[in-house]
Amino acid sequence: MRPIPDDLAQALEEWHTTYRRLAEQPRTALRRRLIQLSATVMSHPHWQDGERTAARSALHTNGQGRGSSR
DSSP states (O other), rough: OOEEEEEEEEHHHHHHHHHHHHHOOOHHHHHHHHHHHHHHHTTTTGGGGSSHHHHHHHHHHHHSSSSSOO
């Protein structure tokens, strides 16, 4: 499996942060940002190979370990 690119890991980390903020204070701007980040993460070229499931699992693991406050 290829390593997760930094820009993809950063986008997912920002997605998690935005999601938590949206849960605390629902705002249209946060909803729009979450949709934008979702599109960025899901359409990233990293997913174009055949390792989608394993790579996404690794990405979520990395997203939780990179400065996350969980």
